[in-house]
Amino acid sequence: xxxxxxxxxxxGESDRITEAENGAQCKICTLxxxxxxxxxxxxxxxxxxxxxxxxxxxxxxxxxxxxxxQWHIPVEVRDRIVSLLKGSEVATEEARNEMxxxxxxxxxxxxxxLGGARITSDAAATDSALxxxxxxxxxxxxxxxxxxxxxxxxxxxxxxxxxxxxxVLKKLPIEGILEPAPxxxxxxxxxKLPEWAVVDAISSIVQTPHWRETSSNSVVVNHTAQCGxxxxxxxxxxxxxxxxxxSFQTPLGSKKGILVVQNSRIHVVAWPQFHRGALxxxxxxxRKLASSLAKLVQKDLQRPETEAGELKSTGGTNTKSHxxxxxxxxxxxxxxxxxxxxxxxx
Amino acid sequence: xxxxxxxxAKDWKRRAAPIQVKxxxxxxxxxxxxxxxxxxxYNKWSxxxxxxxxxxxxxxxxxxxxxxxxxxxxxxxVFFCLYFGKGMCCLGKKCTYLHHVPEGEDVAxxxxxxxxxxxxxxxxxxxxxxxxxxxxxFRKGNSTLYIGGIGGALNNKNLKASQIESRLHFMFGxxxxxxRIRYVENKNCAFVRYRWQTxxxxxxxxxxxxxxxxxxxxxxxxxREGTGLLVKWANDDPNPEAQQRxxxxxxxxxxxxxxxxxxxxxxxxALKRKLEEQQEEEDQNANHTGPTGHKLLENGKKGYxxxxxxxxxxxxxxLKKLNRDNPAFATVEKTPVPSQSxxxxxxxxxxxx
Numbered sequence: 001x002x003x004x005x006x007x008x009x010x011x012g013e014s015d016r017i018t019e020a021e022n023g024a025q026c027k028i029c030t031l032x033x034x035x036x037x038x039x040x041x042x043x044x045x046x047x048x049x050x051x052x053x054x055x056x057x058x059x060x061x062x063x064x065x066x067x068x069x070q071w072h073i074p075v076e077v078r079d080r081i082v083s084l085l086k087g088s089e090v091a092t093e094e095a096r097n098e099m100x101x102x103x104x105x106x107x108x109x110x111x112x113x114l115g116g117a118r119i120t121s122d123a124a125a126t127d128s129a130l131x132x133x134x135x136x137x138x139x140x141x142x143x144x145x146x147x148x149x150x151x152x153x154x155x156x157x158x159x160x161x162x163x164x165x166x167x168v169l170k171k172l173p174i175e176g177i178l179e180p181a182p183x184x185x186x187x188x189x190x191x192k193l194p195e196w197a198v199v200d201a202i203s204s205i206v207q208t209p210h211w212r213e214t215s216s217n218s219v220v221v222n223h224t225a226q227c228g229x230x231x232x233x234x235x236x237x238x239x240x241x242x243x244x245x246x247s248f249q250t251p252l253g254s255k256k257g258i259l260v261v262q263n264s265r266i267h268v269v270a271w272p273q274f275h276r277g278a279l280x281x282x283x284x285x286x287r288k289l290a291s292s293l294a295k296l297v298q299k300d301l302q303r304p305e306t307e308a309g310e311l312k313s314t315g316g317t318n319t320k321s322h323x324x325x326x327x328x329x330x331x332x333x334x335x336x337x338x339x340x341x342x343x344x345x346x
Numbered sequence: 347x348x349x350x351x352x353x354x355a356k357d358w359k360r361r362a363a364p365i366q367v368k369x370x371x372x373x374x375x376x377x378x379x380x381x382x383x384x385x386x387x388y389n390k391w392s393x394x395x396x397x398x399x400x401x402x403x404x405x406x407x408x409x410x411x412x413x414x415x416x417x418x419x420x421x422x423x424v425f426f427c428l429y430f431g432k433g434m435c436c437l438g439k440k441c442t443y444l445h446h447v448p449e450g451e452d453v454a455x456x457x458x459x460x461x462x463x464x465x466x467x468x469x470x471x472x473x474x475x476x477x478x479x480x481x482x483x484f485r486k487g488n489s490t491l492y493i494g495g496i497g498g499a500l501n502n503k504n505l506k507a508s509q510i511e512s513r514l515h516f517m518f519g520x521x522x523x524x525x526r527i528r529y530v531e532n533k534n535c536a537f538v539r540y541r542w543q544t545x546x547x548x549x550x551x552x553x554x555x556x557x558x559x560x561x562x563x564x565x566x567x568x569x570r571e572g573t574g575l576l577v578k579w580a581n582d583d584p585n586p587e588a589q590q591r592x593x594x595x596x597x598x599x600x601x602x603x604x605x606x607x608x609x610x611x612x613x614x615x616a617l618k619r620k621l622e623e624q625q626e627e628e629d630q631n632a633n634h635t636g637p638t639g640h641k642l643l644e645n646g647k648k649g650y651x652x653x654x655x656x657x658x659x660x661x662x663x664x665l666k667k668l669n670r671d672n673p674a675f676a677t678v679e680k681t682p683v684p685s686q687s688x689x690x691x692x693x694x695x696x697x698x699x
């Protein structure tokens with residue numbers, strides 16, 4: 001009789017395993033299999049095997065937790081990593097049809113490995129995979145730093161030109177500046193940016209996660225319109241935020257805040273009349289709003305010389321003159337380079 | 347990022363979990379009579395109209411009031427209390443499951459624990475249910491929820507799209523860090539995406555069959571006449587932008603996991619090297635005779651010079667061997683059990699005595 005494939009994390013310190021022949025239906029191939037069960041001493045619960053040994057061998061997973069036996073990660077993630085390493089799509093194909101499930105289960109798991117199991121079930125292949133990982137990480141890391149600078153720049157397509165957003169724009173602080181207020185308007189939010197990242201960035205600025213009100217919505221992020229709003233619980237917290245958020249001067253001379261979250265730069269202005277519904281009500285309106293806000297962003301960033309020179313948070317006055325002279329040399333910079341330099345200085 | 351969640355965690359760690367509902371106040375577990383005979387196994391009435399299946403949960407989880415530590419925190423439980431999620435745990439701090447909203451640490455512990463159990467410890471299935479309800483699938487990570495039945499949950503009260511979205515945002519936002527939320531007006535449904543799958547699993551149970559009405563609505567008194575929210579798993583977003591986002595997120599995740607794997611591998615190999623050195627030293631010591639016997643004793647007396655010393659040596663050797671030979675390892679002591687036993691009860695058979 002074969003011994004079950006159970007990883008050490010599941011097994012823990014159990015010294016006794018009970019066997020029950022044909023005790024349950026395998027969750028993958030739906031065939032009956034020999035169930036092993038044991039007591040997890042720490043939580044005093046019974047842990048039992050959920051898939052048959054053959055299915056577990058084919059996929060190189062633990063019979064109890066279904067995580068990869070070698071790497072202890074989900075099959076889905078393992079396959080994605082292996083396809084990254086190999087450069088081609090590697091996936092564990094699963095049958096939808098019951099007959100097909102049983103047919104796959106007929107194949108001997110010792111020879112027939114599915115997807116990424118071919119790598120992780122073989123010690124030598126795993127070692128070389130780890131070596132490959134180092135190289136891949138280096139390569140991907142290099143790619144990442146390349147794209148981070150030029151990520152933004154193309155505003156959303158002008159696909160909904162016929163929609164009039166003047167009424168929406170009227171409610172928003174388009175001409176606003178960064179000044180003390182209980183709530184702020186955020187725009188130039190990357191549609192890829194998750195809401196929690198914005199929340200975390202603000203939490204780290206005000207140094208407490210409890211800046212949001214518990215009785216109402218304090219954060220609004222409209223990804224389609226690429227803008228949002230935040231409201232602080234107290235004026236004190238809002239003041240801390242106002243004082244600590246980095247700011248810059250637009251060519252027209254108004255001061256705006258900059259919130260850097262995951263390589264994207266969110267512009268911040270005061271918005272005393274925080275109103276959730278003001279960010280466009282339907283999809284077309286939101287798209288149009290996004291494109292008009294993108295124009296505003298372009299206007300804000302027209303002349304990088306003044307903007308970078310006036311950076312409040314850097315504060316280094318002795319380096320300032322040096323920077324300005326340097327900038328005159330590279331006036332015809334592309335936008336990509338400009339953004340990159342800006343983030344570096346921040 | 348993690349710093350934020352840690353400071354947040356302290357809030358509930360300082361107080362014991364309150365009893366959400368007294369046991370005496372709980373409604374009968376037998377549903378109101380809709381058939382002729384009661385089926386004890388399924389907890390349902392049969393023979394007759396099955397009656398209205400949908401209902402509004404009279405209880406609701408209020409994270410600020412109900413969170414707290416329980417016995418589960420003491421025994422390092424990783425799973426959350428399902429009754430707590432539904433707002434009706436009558437055990438309070440005596441509950442052996444966790445009574446708080448899932449946070450970053452919990453997500454990490456759950457990920458190590460199992461891929462096949464959800465945050466309440468229930469087993470997942472290979473495929474999604476036909477209606478995308480239920481516990482979900484272990485094959486696919488999914489942190490997006492589909493929210494339907496919004497009209498019923500509002501007792502057909504007319505609200506603006508932005509108001510509905512705002513209510514959803516408010517209620518779902520309390521249950522974990524949101525990634526994005528989108529209300530589709532012409533379909534009257536919404537999609538809520540969380541940062542972690544654990545949060546989605548938790549929110550799915552918490553928000554199922556809840557009303558979207560709030561106390562200030564004049565319909566609040568009649569809220570139980572409505573039908574409650576339908577919360578299900580969402581399918582993949584067909585929007586190409588969303589797919590691009592998802593692809594990038596997956597790539598990011600793979601890179602992180604690869605980094606972790608490499609780190610772990612390096613730690614392991616360092617441990618192995620250490621072990622080999624130690625073994626060599628021992629061998630040398632053993633080869634010498636006479637005076638080295640004293641040395642050996644001294645070695646033993648030195649106490650734990652490193653953490654590796656306090657691990658039993660034979661177990662490390664075993665681990666090493668297993669790592670080298672075969673990744674599929676387990677130590678089994680077999681106690682044959684008659685096949686009829688079903689294998690659900692853990693009892694010691696006569697053979698093992």
